[in-house]
Amino acid sequence: xxxxxxxxxxxxxxxxxxxxxxxxxxxxxxxxxxxxxxxxxxxxxxxxxxxxxxxxxxxxxxxxxxxxxxxxxxxxxxxxxxxxxxxxxxxxxxxxxxxxxxxxxxxxxxxxxxxxxxxxxxxxxxxxxxxxxxxxxxxxxxxxxxxxxxxxxxxxxxxxxxxxxxxxxxxxxxxxxxxxxxxxxxxxxxxxxxxxxxxxxxxxxxxxxxxxxxxxxxxxxxxxxxxxxxxxxxxxxxxxxxxxxxxxxxxxxxxxxxxxxxxxxxxxxxxxxxxxxxxxxxxxxxxxxxxx
Amino acid sequence: xxxxxxxxxxxxxxxxxxxxxxxxxxxxxxxxxxxxxxxxxxxxxxxxxxxxxxxxxxxxxxxxxxxxxxxxxxxxxxxxxxxxxxxxxxxxxxxxxxxxxxxxxxxxxxxxxxxxxxxxxxxxxxxxxxxxxxxxxxxxxxxxxxxxxxxxxxxxxxxxxxxxxxxxxxxxxxxxxxxxxxxxxxxxxxxxxxxxxxxxxxxxxxxxxxxxxxxxxxxxxxxxxxxxxxxxxxxxxxxxxxxxxxxxxxxxxxxxxxxxxxxxxxxxxxxxxxxxxxxxxxxxxxxxxxxxxxxxxxxxxxxxxxxxxxxxxxxxxxxxxxxxxxxxxxxxxxxxxxxxxxxxxxxxxxxxxxxxxxxxxxxxxxxxxxxxxxxxxxxxxxxxxxxxxxxxxxxxxxxxxxxxxxxxxxxxxxxxxxxxxxxxxxxxxxxxxxxxxxxxxxxxxxxxxxxxxxxxxxxxxxx
Ligand SMILES: Cc1cc2nc3c(=O)[nH]c(=O)nc-3n(C[C@H](O)[C@H](O)[C@H](O)COP(=O)(O)OP(=O)(O)OC[C@H]3O[C@@H](n4cnc5c(N)ncnc54)[C@H](O)[C@@H]3O)c2cc1C
Ligand SMILES: Cc1cc2nc3c(=O)[nH]c(=O)nc-3n(C[C@H](O)[C@H](O)[C@H](O)COP(=O)(O)OP(=O)(O)OC[C@H]3O[C@@H](n4cnc5c(N)ncnc54)[C@H](O)[C@@H]3O)c2cc1C
Ligand code: SF4
Ligand code: SF4
Ligand code: FES
Ligand SMILES: [Mg+2]
Numbered sequence: 001x002x003x004x005x006x007x008x009x010x011x012x013x014x015x016x017x018x019x020x021x022x023x024x025x026x027x028x029x030x031x032x033x034x035x036x037x038x039x040x041x042x043x044x045x046x047x048x049x050x051x052x053x054x055x056x057x058x059x060x061x062x063x064x065x066x067x068x069x070x071x072x073x074x075x076x077x078x079x080x081x082x083x084x085x086x087x088x089x090x091x092x093x094x095x096x097x098x099x100x101x102x103x104x105x106x107x108x109x110x111x112x113x114x115x116x117x118x119x120x121x122x123x124x125x126x127x128x129x130x131x132x133x134x135x136x137x138x139x140x141x142x143x144x145x146x147x148x149x150x151x152x153x154x155x156x157x158x159x160x161x162x163x164x165x166x167x168x169x170x171x172x173x174x175x176x177x178x179x180x181x182x183x184x185x186x187x188x189x190x191x192x193x194x195x196x197x198x199x200x201x202x203x204x205x206x207x208x209x210x211x212x213x214x215x216x217x218x219x220x221x222x223x224x225x226x227x228x229x230x231x232x233x234x235x236x237x238x239x240x241x242x243x244x245x246x247x248x249x250x251x252x253x254x255x256x257x258x259x260x261x262x263x264x265x266x267x268x269x270x271x272x273x274x275x276x277x278x279x280x281x282x283x284x285x286x287x288x289x290x291x292x
Numbered sequence: 293x294x295x296x297x298x299x300x301x302x303x304x305x306x307x308x309x310x311x312x313x314x315x316x317x318x319x320x321x322x323x324x325x326x327x328x329x330x331x332x333x334x335x336x337x338x339x340x341x342x343x344x345x346x347x348x349x350x351x352x353x354x355x356x357x358x359x360x361x362x363x364x365x366x367x368x369x370x371x372x373x374x375x376x377x378x379x380x381x382x383x384x385x386x387x388x389x390x391x392x393x394x395x396x397x398x399x400x401x402x403x404x405x406x407x408x409x410x411x412x413x414x415x416x417x418x419x420x421x422x423x424x425x426x427x428x429x430x431x432x433x434x435x436x437x438x439x440x441x442x443x444x445x446x447x448x449x450x451x452x453x454x455x456x457x458x459x460x461x462x463x464x465x466x467x468x469x470x471x472x473x474x475x476x477x478x479x480x481x482x483x484x485x486x487x488x489x490x491x492x493x494x495x496x497x498x499x500x501x502x503x504x505x506x507x508x509x510x511x512x513x514x515x516x517x518x519x520x521x522x523x524x525x526x527x528x529x530x531x532x533x534x535x536x537x538x539x540x541x542x543x544x545x546x547x548x549x550x551x552x553x554x555x556x557x558x559x560x561x562x563x564x565x566x567x568x569x570x571x572x573x574x575x576x577x578x579x580x581x582x583x584x585x586x587x588x589x590x591x592x593x594x595x596x597x598x599x600x601x602x603x604x605x606x607x608x609x610x611x612x613x614x615x616x617x618x619x620x621x622x623x624x625x626x627x628x629x630x631x632x633x634x635x636x637x638x639x640x641x642x643x644x645x646x647x648x649x650x651x652x653x654x655x656x657x658x659x660x661x662x663x664x665x666x667x668x669x670x671x672x673x674x675x676x677x678x679x680x681x682x683x684x685x686x687x688x689x690x691x692x693x694x695x696x697x698x699x700x701x702x703x704x705x706x707x708x709x710x711x712x713x714x715x716x717x718x719x720x721x722x723x724x725x726x727x728x729x730x731x732x733x734x735x736x737x738x739x740x741x742x743x744x745x746x747x748x749x750x751x752x753x754x755x
Contacts, residue, residue: 024507041564043557069565087507228548230545263640
């Protein structure tokens with residue numbers, strides 16, 4: 001049993017929870033995810049690790065209510081328990097294996113969309129703590145949906161915020177901001193984009209034109225998360241990869257996003273479908289759980 | 293007496309059972325078991341024992357059944373097997389113990405599996421305690437994976453006084469017994485859970501949600517957590533696909549995904565959240581036990597179901613009983629048929645399976661006749677779901693995170709056949725992780741041998 005020790009509402013439909021899971025907290029690295037099963041009858045829900053504290057033995061998750069399970073999860077309170085919390089799963093972000101001195105010479109920019117800002121956070125935190133200065137572009141539907149802006153700034157990152165409706169900071173898509181920065185002379189070596197599939201697709205398309213290395217984090221349907229079922233398979237270049245063990249981060253220029261988006265829609269519940277439809281037309285709002 | 297026909301075992305009728313997930317085979321009553329046991333000749337040099345991978349003293353346990361001494365029979369079996377209720381149900385008996393039974397030469401072999409199952413079920417229902425645990429010896433062993441290999445190794449060592457922790461990646465222990473083999477062949481609550489509860493009673497600790505190689509590594513277990521030895525029984529869970537066009541379409545699943553949703557996640561029960569998609573017409577590609585399980589599950593979920601297999605019926609690798617049951621349940625067998633492409637609509641969903649007819653050609657190195665394509669025989673099966681059941685291989689999670697652990701070209705862990713010792717000191721392995729996908733009883737046999745070797749290594753070291 002895994003106890004919820006903190007719960008905060010970050011934005012409409014977006015919640016943060018700290019969960020006691022000492023083994024996961026000890027081994028977690030940026031880029032990895034966990035699988036949460038709330039109770040006996042629950043499904044296995046993959047969620048990115050947003051922060052971890054080995055000393056406290058806690059792992060932070062941030063989720064958006066989309067369908068049956070995430071809505072139910074939002075009803076859990078501090079002091080409640082999840083029956084299962086497995087991880088860390090997947091490969092850590094590639095940069096943690098790189099030479100720090102070399103990393104410091106690189107120019108990195110993160111592009112975060114909606115609830116996808118949460119998985120960007122531990123990556124930015126790790127890099128800033130190693131003394132690697134990074135830029136972060138956060139995109140959200142409107143002011144209310146901007147999350148973790150202050151936390152990112154507190155890490156020392158250069159943060160740019162944009163909203164679809166212009167209700168906060170500037171109006172526009174994350175790709176507009178990224179393009180502006182590149183054209184304005186930012187010589188990025190590496191773009192890391194995490195957000196709705198459609199956002200990542202357009203970021204990758206943009207950076208391909210500039211020939212900038214681009215990493216994206218996929219969130220296909222998963223069941224076990226350990227390489228046993230193949231539900232999470234994605235086409236990357238001419239290979240089939242299992243996102244749960246080979247990913248979830250891949251080269252954005254090689255991923256077949258259209259196929260990945262079709263596969264993501266396979267098990268939408270009615271509530272999920274309703275929510276996704278209501279959000280159509282936005283590239284940056286939504287969630288990392290997928291939109292058509 | 294031996295000429296008498298085998299006592300038939302009661303089963304749910306086919307019409308009723310394709311609408312539920314309850315167990316198909318209802319097992320013998322005490323009277324039936326005694327009558328069937330009477331067919332055994334109690335051979336001095338019993339051939340059946342030689343072909344049981346764990347060498348259960350079959351004539352001895354059957355003689356007890358003959359006399360109605362079921363507790364005694366259970367004790368005989370317990371000496372050799374930790375999971376008789378499982379093996380009695382899922383062993384490929386026709387090619388093992390029963391395949392060598394003397395009575396089977398002229399008539400039908402003694403129903404050894406069904407008798408074993410009866411004894412195990414009776415012992416469970418009557419709470420016969422077969423476990424004797426020696427006092428704690430102060431040594432700690434970690435067991436990775438809670439399938440038959442891991443559970444057997446854990447049980448053997450716990451009985452010898454070791455402190456055992458089983459680490460399981462999933463949320464529920466049991467391995468393939470819980471995620472793969474369906475409820476209608478192996479009831480989870482009564483059979484599998486009880487076996488696991490028995491281990492816990494012997495003091496075995498089971499930590500679920502721990503993925504070795506991710507949550508903690510083997511080196512950490514040995515160097516930081518104080519384990520004296522490790523047994524790897526992590527199975528062969530990685531599903532294969534064909535590599536044909538359309539395989540990533542919506543509606544194409546691995547048998548593992550389909551079965552896991554249904555068995556482990558209980559998608560067939562309304563009150564469980566995990567969804568399962570099964571269309572109106574399903575093609576299951578493959579001919580092994582896993583394919584039969586997937587097909588019979590799809591049928592129970594309401595689909596017209598086809599088995600698509602490239603060789604002929606005689607080569608089907610599945611147990612005879614499963615093929616027979618599948619046919620009774622209305623599964624259509626399209627043999628000598630090989631898929632070449634999955635057809636997909638503009639939204640990415642499956643619309644059909646393009647296949648080509650095959651015929652059997654020359655025998656290959658393994659002695660099996662090789663299927664070859666029949667020219668111009670392509671046709672399209674109209675299906676909306678395709679389930680790939682082409683076999684599995686070991687997952688590289690452990691081998692890639694354990695330095696110096698040797699694997700072969702099939703990703704299988706290299707281990708000594710007699711002891712299970714790997715290329716790493718104090719690290720043993722067995723079951724599907726070593727052999728590739730095999731059987732429950734072979735995995736158990738490997739777990740048992742490794743337990744003996746670990747005991748010898750550690751007790752030797754103590755002196
Ligand atoms: C590696 C990974 C990391 C993720 N990280 C986060 C995160 O940090 N925060 C967050 O809010 N969401 C995250 N998701 C998505 C999250 O898992 C889904 O939003 C959640 O499972 C939806 O469940 P539901 O029952 O509420 O919605 P449903 O109505 O069942 O489904 C809505 C949509 O959610 C997605 N989904 C449904 N079931 C699954 C599943 N088993 N696995 C993956 N996606 C599914 C599908 O796109 C589906 O169309 C991540 C997914 C993956 C694979
Ligand atoms: C659908 C199906 C039907 C079958 N039918 C039959 C049958 O009728 N008769 C028969 O004899 N055999 C049958 N088999 C084969 C049989 O089930 C296997 O040979 C047997 O279960 C292998 O046992 P094992 O202990 O080696 O591995 P498994 O049963 O595969 O168990 C391995 C366990 O290890 C866990 N694990 C894996 N990696 C890690 C890790 N890194 N950390 C922690 N845990 C990990 C897995 O989650 C799993 O629980 C069938 C198999 C399937 C899939
Ligand atoms: S364990 Fe399997 S092979 Fe051995 S006697 Fe039982 S059914 Fe036969
Ligand atoms: S070979 Fe057949 S008859 Fe002989 S002991 Fe074994 S089960 Fe009995
Ligand atoms: S989620 Fe099952 S293999 Fe990736
Ligand atoms: Mg759901």
